[in-house]
Amino acid sequence: MTLAEVPIGGECTVVKLTGDGAVKRRIMDMGITRGTRVTVIKVAPLGDPLELAVRGYELSLRKADAATIEVSQ
Amino acid sequence: MAITIALAGNPNCGKTTLFNQLTGSNGYVGNWPGVTVEKLEAPWRKNKDVVITDLPGIYSLSPYSPEEVVSRDHLVKDRPSAVIDLVDVTNLERNLYLTTQVLECGLPTVVGLNMCDLLEKSGDQLDVDALSSELGCPVVKGSALRSQGLDQLMGTAESLATTGRTGRAPRVFSPRVEKAIQETADVLKPHLSAGQPERWFAIKAFEGDEKALDTLGLPAASLAAIGTIRAGVEAELDDDAESIITTERYDWIEGVMRRCVVKAPKALTTSEKIDRVVTNRILGLPIFVCVMVLVYYLAVSTVGTWGTDWANDGLFGDGWFLSPAAAQSYEEAQGAYDDEDYGTVVDEYLAAADAAGVDTDGVAEAIESGDAARVQAFAEAASAAGVTVPDAPLHDADGNFLDSEGNVVLTDAEDDPLLSDGQTLAYHDTIDAEAFLAAANAEEPIPGEYGVYVPGVPVVVEGWLDDAGASELVKSLVLDGIVGGVGSILGFVPQMIVLFLLLCFLEDCGYMSRVAFVMDRAFRRFGLSGKSFIPLLVSSGCGVPGIMATKTIENDRDRRMTVMLTTMIPCGAKTPIIALLMGVLIGGTEGWWIAPFFYFLGLAAVIVSAIMLKKTKPFAGEPAPFVMELPAYHLPALKSYLLHVWERVWAFIRKAGTIIFVACVGVWFLSNFGVAGWDSGSGAFGFLPEMADAPENYMNWSMLAGVGNAIAWIFAPLGFGTWQAAACSLSALIAKENLVSTFGVLFGLGEVGEGSALLWATFAQMFTVGGTLSLGAMLAFVAFNMLDAPCFAAIGTIRRQMADTKWFWAAIAYQCGFGWVVGLIINQLWELFALGNFGFWTVVAILCLAGIIIQLFRPMPRATEKPARQEA
Numbered sequence: 026m027t028l029a030e031v032p033i034g035g036e037c038t039v040v041k042l043t044g045d046g047a048v049k050r051r052i053m054d055m056g057i058t059r060g061t062r063v064t065v066i067k068v069a070p071l072g073d074p075l076e077l078a079v080r081g082y083e084l085s086l087r088k089a090d091a092a093t094i095e096v097s098q
Numbered sequence: 099m100a101i102t103i104a105l106a107g108n109p110n111c112g113k114t115t116l117f118n119q120l121t122g123s124n125g126y127v128g129n130w131p132g133v134t135v136e137k138l139e140a141p142w143r144k145n146k147d148v149v150i151t152d153l154p155g156i157y158s159l160s161p162y163s164p165e166e167v168v169s170r171d172h173l174v175k176d177r178p179s180a181v182i183d184l185v186d187v188t189n190l191e192r193n194l195y196l197t198t199q200v201l202e203c204g205l206p207t208v209v210g211l212n213m214c215d216l217l218e219k220s221g222d223q224l225d226v227d228a229l230s231s232e233l234g235c236p237v238v239k240g241s242a243l244r245s246q247g248l249d250q251l252m253g254t255a256e257s258l259a260t261t262g263r264t265g266r267a268p269r270v271f272s273p274r275v276e277k278a279i280q281e282t283a284d285v286l287k288p289h290l291s292a293g294q295p296e297r298w299f300a301i302k303a304f305e306g307d308e309k310a311l312d313t314l315g316l317p318a319a320s321l322a323a324i325g326t327i328r329a330g331v332e333a334e335l336d337d338d339a340e341s342i343i344t345t346e347r348y349d350w351i352e353g354v355m356r357r358c359v360v361k362a363p364k365a366l367t368t369s370e371k372i373d374r375v376v377t378n379r380i381l382g383l384p385i386f387v388c389v390m391v392l393v394y395y396l397a398v399s400t401v402g403t404w405g406t407d408w409a410n411d412g413l414f415g416d417g418w419f420l421s422p423a424a425a426q427s428y429e430e431a432q433g434a435y436d437d438e439d440y441g442t443v444v445d446e447y448l449a450a451a452d453a454a455g456v457d458t459d460g461v462a463e464a465i466e467s468g469d470a471a472r473v474q475a476f477a478e479a480a481s482a483a484g485v486t487v488p489d490a491p492l493h494d495a496d497g498n499f500l501d502s503e504g505n506v507v508l509t510d511a512e513d514d515p516l517l518s519d520g521q522t523l524a525y526h527d528t529i530d531a532e533a534f535l536a537a538a539n540a541e542e543p544i545p546g547e548y549g550v551y552v553p554g555v556p557v558v559v560e561g562w563l564d565d566a567g568a569s570e571l572v573k574s575l576v577l578d579g580i581v582g583g584v585g586s587i588l589g590f591v592p593q594m595i596v597l598f599l600l601l602c603f604l605e606d607c608g609y610m611s612r613v614a615f616v617m618d619r620a621f622r623r624f625g626l627s628g629k630s631f632i633p634l635l636v637s638s639g640c641g642v643p644g645i646m647a648t649k650t651i652e653n654d655r656d657r658r659m660t661v662m663l664t665t666m667i668p669c670g671a672k673t674p675i676i677a678l679l680m681g682v683l684i685g686g687t688e689g690w691w692i693a694p695f696f697y698f699l700g701l702a703a704v705i706v707s708a709i710m711l712k713k714t715k716p717f718a719g720e721p722a723p724f725v726m727e728l729p730a731y732h733l734p735a736l737k738s739y740l741l742h743v744w745e746r747v748w749a750f751i752r753k754a755g756t757i758i759f760v761a762c763v764g765v766w767f768l769s770n771f772g773v774a775g776w777d778s779g780s781g782a783f784g785f786l787p788e789m790a791d792a793p794e795n796y797m798n799w800s801m802l803a804g805v806g807n808a809i810a811w812i813f814a815p816l817g818f819g820t821w822q823a824a825a826c827s828l829s830a831l832i833a834k835e836n837l838v839s840t841f842g843v844l845f846g847l848g849e850v851g852e853g854s855a856l857l858w859a860t861f862a863q864m865f866t867v868g869g870t871l872s873l874g875a876m877l878a879f880v881a882f883n884m885l886d887a888p889c890f891a892a893i894g895t896i897r898r899q900m901a902d903t904k905w906f907w908a909a910i911a912y913q914c915g916f917g918w919v920v921g922l923i924i925n926q927l928w929e930l931f932a933l934g935n936f937g938f939w940t941v942v943a944i945l946c947l948a949g950i951i952i953q954l955f956r957p958m959p960r961a962t963e964k965p966a967r968q969e970a
Binding site: 048049051054056067068070072080081084086 | 344
């Protein structure tokens with residue numbers, strides 16, 4: 026499954042990043058790398074983007090980008 | 099030689115606070131050459147030989163954002179004497195990611211741990227010595243906000259800089275990758291010059307970072323060798339090199355965290371509690387709306403406007419009262435004086451006396467100068483001749499007739515009042531000599547008698563010029579050109595201060611990133627960022643702070659687009675133009691729906707433009723990544739916060755002193771100099787107000803009129819190809835409301851307000867051809883002036899915000915072009931449907947409209963440029 030499918034409040038572990046180029050690098054620079062624990066805290070009032078907790082801080086990511094991150098629960 | 103120390107760190111790690119503490123905040127703000135990233139440089143307060151450079155806040159030294167490129171170029175090419183890497187200990191894991199990269203640059207580096215006080219509060223424990231030996235460099239604890247540990251931090255940095263001692267960058271990668279990096283380094287070694295950090299280049303080469311490789315100019319054989327090394331590791335670890343490097347950095351940091359930090363059991367922090375409410379799925383939007391309404395209310399409709407009114411009417415106007423009570427009693431007295439309508443009484447009586455054969459020569463001047471004897475003599479003569487005026491109609495301050503209810507009575511083109519059913523004019527009862535004397539001797543309230551009255555800058559300057567015996571020419575240049583022009587722009591400063599007090603607070607406390615979080619979805623649709631909302635909102639008050647507010651948009655493309663489009667929202671100065679149009683169309687300026695309607699049209703223009711531009715090459719490509727930290731909420735430090743506000747306001751004031759100054763003097767010159775009777779007469783060139791035979795509305799002879807004539811053809815397809823219309827549009831560049839006053843002057847109406855029915859009639863006449871009001875041309879004229887390049891103040895701000903000449907001209911060209919096309923479509927379609935005219939321009943207009951519609955609805959073109967990276 027991908028990070029975009031994780032329910033709100035759910036926790037998961039990153040398996041693989043399937044995106045490419047600058048966006049993938051940016052996501053990884055922000056600490057989402059293979060094996061990272063990620064919690065989906067909430068979704069914005071209009072339904073996108075997501076708010077995640079990763080490596081002890083909060084990060085916001087669009088669902089489209091979250092869909093490029095494969096995770097396991 | 100001077101020591102240079104670079105300050106590196108993540109966004110929100112307290113770098114700016116530290117910089118301000120160290121330098122005493124007299125930082126020089128500039129841009130890094132070629133990019134719009136700000137550069138701050140200042141000497142250390144305690145030793146002026148040490149210069150500190152504040153690098154932009156970044157998360158990584160990747161080659162993908164201008165901030166990151168600027169920072170790594172500074173570290174790798176400019177080679178500062180030492181680096182302070184500031185780390186937010188409350189977010190240690192991600193902050194250390196940048197640290198590992200900074201250490202590879204091979205510079206003397208000290209790691210400063212910031213916000214240690216917050217760490218203690220949370221109960222976490224950090225072993226500083228262990229961290230220092232892991233990183234291989236000195237680590238200093240402190241808190242920038244509380245000025246703790248700063249001397250030790252700077253002392254360490256200074257001694258590192260003088261000794262030039264670099265630690266050994268930690269070996270953060272797995273043995274397999276370290277081996278590949280060593281192999282890469284061996285390939286690179288012959289091509290590196292002294293001072294180029296070997297490990298940094300080796301890692302970048304291994305990652306396939308083209309920007310870094312380009313600087314080395316490697317031969318093809320070396321590139322191929324590095325490609326082979328990279329391909330081997332990529333195949334072995336089943337990932338691309340860049341991802342391997344990133345993943346292994348974080349893996350190493352996780353190890354460091356385990357060895358150096360003891361985490362206390364985690365409770366919900368205050369920041370998390372606030373965020374649960376503020377960005378709540380249900381409450382999020384209402385709270386957002388409340389915050390925005392508050393910003394708008396304070397900055398645009400109340401405090402900010404008071405400030406701007408004070409600056410425009412007081413400081414750069416006639417003057418102002420120190421005490422509000424004095425101002426109020428003066429206003430009451432002035433209101434009572436105006437209600438008596440003395441001017442009409444005097445004028446009507448003089449006219450009647452003149453008609454009755456009584457000598458009125460010099461009476462008006464005698465009233466003006468207070469020559470009571472002459473006025474008295476006239477009154478006696480008139481009284482003896484039995485002059486009385488029956489039923490003189492009442493006027494308001496704009497010169498309109500009033501009906502008995504106090505409403506404006508509309509006049510037709512011949513200036514005769516048109517009464518609607520049941521409406522009757524308001525009259526003065528019979529004016530006799532006594533009433534005339536009372537009116538002539540009535541004194542207008544003098545402000546100085548109501549309290550301490552401070553004269554405005556123009557009044558003071560005029561006094562100086564008079565004392566110095568300056569000529570009319572100099573007075574006009576200084577008062578109308580410089581004080582008037584620059585003053586009207588500096589008048590925005592109080593409003594900008596209020597606005598930035600609010601915006602900088604929202605930004606510094608962490609809410610601004612939540613704004614983007616909440617609004618992202620709505621604005622992404624139009625190719626804008628969630629952060630574009632604030633500039634658009636502010637621009638409905640004034641475009642200048644609106645453009646300045648785009649500063650918070652990090653993405654270059656989004657920011658440029660917002661700068662380009664935000665002034666299409668009608669600002670306060672455009673409301674007189676709207677009022678003028680509404681006066682013609684509906685015979686009044688009242689109507690609750692007018693302002694919202696025009697804001698809606700402005701917003702529609704922004705959205706249409708954004709969707710169209712998004713599909714053009716400069717704005718095309720992948721949507722900007724929205725991978726954004728939501729920093730913890732915190733109260734900003736007062737000093738940093740105020741400095742933040744001041745920096746933004748000062749940047750604007752400086753602009754008013756340069757580009758705007760020149761532009762204002764230019765337009766003053768164009769409108770006051772000209773050729774005498776260029777349409778008929780003698781042809782002498784000179785300063786028109788002093789020219790002997792110049793008509794009262796001398797602007798008809800001015801170069802502005804000449805320029806208007808020369809460019810009028812441009813507007814012919816829009817239906818208003820007269821030089822007056824062109825000249826009005828030009829003078830609107832100083833300030834949009836000038837369009838109305840220039841219009842009044844050009845048509846010999848004097849200084850009339852937009853509420854004058856006479857002005858409405860004249861305005862309608864300008865667009866009347868053969869007895870029919872050309873509605874299309876009038877709407878086109880208004881639409882063009884709403885959408886084209888904004889006033890000089892805003893243009894100057896666009897220039898500053900774009901920080902790029904090409905982009906600046908592109909923005910101005912787009913605004914004028916879009917305004918012109920919209921005007922063309924309005925006028926041509928009106929002519930087609932209302933008059934049945936069909937011609938060349940009708941075809942052009944239809945093609946333009948079709949082009950806009952196609953551009954709006956065609957699918958997003960595929961991005962032609964691939965991301966910079968290419969696999970070797």
